[in-house]
Amino acid sequence: QVQLQESGPALLKPSQTLSLTCTVSGGSISSGGYYWSWVRQRPGKGLEWLGDIFNSGNTHYNPSLRSRLTMSLDTSKNQFSLNVSSVTVADTAVYHCARVKVGGTTFLDHWGQGTLVTVSS
Amino acid sequence: EVVLTQSPGTLSLSPGERATLSCRASQSVSSSFLTWYQQKPGQTPRLLIYGASIRATGIPDRFSGSGSGTDFSLTISRLEPEDFAVYFCQHYGSSRLTFGGGTKVEIK
Numbered sequence: 001q002v003q004l005q006e007s008g009p010a011l012l013k014p015s016q017t018l019s020l021t022c023t024v025s026g027g028s029i030s031s032g033g034y035y036w037s038w039v040r041q042r043p044g045k046g047l048e049w050l051g052d053i054f055n056s057g058n059t060h061y062n063p064s065l066r067s068r069l070t071m072s073l074d075t076s077k078n079q080f081s082l083n084v085s086s087v088t089v090a091d092t093a094v095y096h097c098a099r100v101k102v103g104g105t106t107f108l109d110h111w112g113q114g115t116l117v118t119v120s121s
Numbered sequence: 122e123v124v125l126t127q128s129p130g131t132l133s134l135s136p137g138e139r140a141t142l143s144c145r146a147s148q149s150v151s152s153s154f155l156t157w158y159q160q161k162p163g164q165t166p167r168l169l170i171y172g173a174s175i176r177a178t179g180i181p182d183r184f185s186g187s188g189s190g191t192d193f194s195l196t197i198s199r200l201e202p203e204d205f206a207v208y209f210c211q212h213y214g215s216s217r218l219t220f221g222g223g224t225k226v227e228i229k
Binding site: 037046106109113114 | 175217219
């Protein structure tokens with residue numbers, strides 16, 4: 001059974017860079033047929049897709065946040081990461097990593113529990 | 122960019138009643154890439170339906186999805202106490218994933 005676990009800071013100050021890591025167990029991030037994704041949920045709000053990274057290292061980002069996002073893979077550790085630069089209070093959210101099954105259809109089939117990140121001065 | 126609009130925002134029903142949730146896309150999309158999730162407070166979203174109408178593993182048959190083009194729906198035939206939650210639709214296309222704003226199904 002694939003499991004994903006986010007890790008990173010719980011509290012940041014405005015203008016800092018948020019760095020999150022997702023550790024995958026029970027499956028390899030090098031496997032074909034999947035993207036690896038980040039999704040966030042602001043308090044009391046809906047789900048917002050941030051971006052995907054493929055096993056090749058290619059990325060897709062949410063256009064509204066593209067300039068501040070960087071995703072990367074570390075296949076040796078079976079991890080993928082997200083950096084969000086110049087954070088503001090509006091970046092306060094629960095950040096989830098997830099596996100995206102792709103092919104004839106595309107959906108998020110496994111999610112991490114999520115990590116709450118608060119941006120406050 | 123595909124925008125997904127879910128309605129109603131909140132649905133107040135009693136256990137045993139039928140729930141019908143709507144997800145409307147701003148342009149025609151392939152039903153293959155339309156997905157529904159359930160989320161309970163403090164929990165991770167749970168995959169319910171993919172390909173617009175295919176139930177995920179372990180999902181009870183009281184959940185069904187339908188639709189095509191721009192109009193999709195999720196139906197819960199008889200609400201069980203554990204079905205009161207928020208439901209999101211989601212689409213993947215043009216290298217971008219989008220979510221609807223969600224419908225909360227609450228106990229009347």
